[in-house]
Amino acid sequence: MRSWTLLALWTSWTILCACGSSENAADAGPRAGDGSASGSSGSSGGAPSDGESGSGGNSGSLGASGSGGSSGTSGSSGLSSPSSGAGSTASSGSSGSSGTSSSSGSNAASDAGSPSGPCDVYRAGGTPCVAAHSTVRALYGSYAGRLYQVRRASDATTKDVGVSNPGGVAAAATQDSFCASTTCTITMVYDQSGHGNDLAYQGPGGAGGQDTPASATGESVTAGGGKVYSLYVNPGNSYWKDGSSSGIPTGSAPEGLYMVTSGTHVNSGCCFDYGNSETNRKVGGNGAMDAINFSTSCWFKACSGSGPWVQADLEDGLYQGGSTGLNPANTGVSIRFVTAMLKNDGTTALALKGGNAQSGALTTYYSGALPPGFSPMHKQGAIVLGSGGDCCATNTNQSEGTFYEGALVAGSPSDATDDTIQANVVAAGYRP
Secondary structure: OHHHHHHHHHHHHHHHHHHHHHHHHHHHHHHHHHOHHHHHHHHHHHOHHHHHHOHHHHHHHHHOOHHHHOOHHHHHHHOOHHHHOHHHHOOOHHHHHHHHOOHHHHHHHHHHOOOOOHHHHHHHOOOOEEEEEEOOEOOOOOOOOEEEEEEEOOOOOEEEEEEOOOOOEEOHHHHHHHOOOOOEEEEEEOOOOOOOOOEEEOOOOOOOOOOEOEEOOOOEEEEOOEEEEOEEEOOOEOEEEEOOOOOOOOEOOOEEEEEEEOOOOOOOOOOOEEEEEOOOOOOOOOOOOEEEEEEOOOOOOOOOOOOOEEEEEOOOOEEOOOOOOOOOOOOOOOOOOEEEEEEEOOOOEEEEEEEEOOOOOOEEEEEEEOOOOOOOOOEOOEEEEOOOOOOOOOOOOOOOEEEOEEEEEEOOOOHHHHHHHHHHHHHOOOEO
């Protein structure tokens, strides 16, 4: 009887221990997989640059089952995790695998700025876009919003034209359908950066002034394998926005700009610009502007070749380099698709670059000191497209040019960033 009792007690104790240990193991699994501590580091993976250092994010959320992967925000940082081996810290390997399988994490990486559009590239380089415009394509890999607005002549109604898919090219079919059997103009080019720097035409019903909106069908080209339309500016067309309180650099703050334009639709009229300009649309003196000019206007009568040239409109002159003298390196570029760049640190340095938007690398036309009298800059923070800064409240634009895409960024981009922008533009596949 005693031995039977002892045996029963021993058996019960063994069962209880086994149950207890499995219960403890069940408790331990979620703790290991929960990754709450490392999950917080994973959330730092929101920015693409943080994604490299955020390897811990994947290790923490790795342990979690699908919910751990859901630190999907951390998923962006998790892209670099495998190389760091941080995942091995998750003792619960099976749940860890679900963390790495977090497909939403990779999507979050794209949303957070994995370089797939020019503004993703700029953000990764520490110089984020504060204005981003295009009638051709999204300038962020995840952008799914409006690109531009058209107005048809038959009934004066308007229609927004967006992208065909997130990060894709313009849905030109929307315009074609809306404008069938009538004519349309482009009345607004929307800012993709989120700062609200939408460009309206400088005329009644737009930003006010004496100009009119450009034709919506002045030119169609191919980008990303699909038909798209450019902003085809002729004399009397221009666009403007006062961005001085919505992120555009002012005073001597550093700034960078790029645009894709054309060397086959140009003239010498003043002034086909894209960039920082006066808020009152009047001449503001040296350094009030910081805009790319692309034209055949040889302002100081000392130019190499016949243009068109990538120039800096800093107000009171179009500069091809750091002075009013000849810059033999800036010989002009007359090909169909042109990348044009300007960067200005606001106090000492200026750079001008350009290249073929279909292939190859950038050429540096000038990199050196600001022209005399322009240090420091006195940028006012409006944005102009298609005209000079002292146009077109009471006068009309005299220039012509083509605008496909462009952006203004806060800070002076690195040369490496410039090169990546050029590669991104080439990859966009511009074709006649």
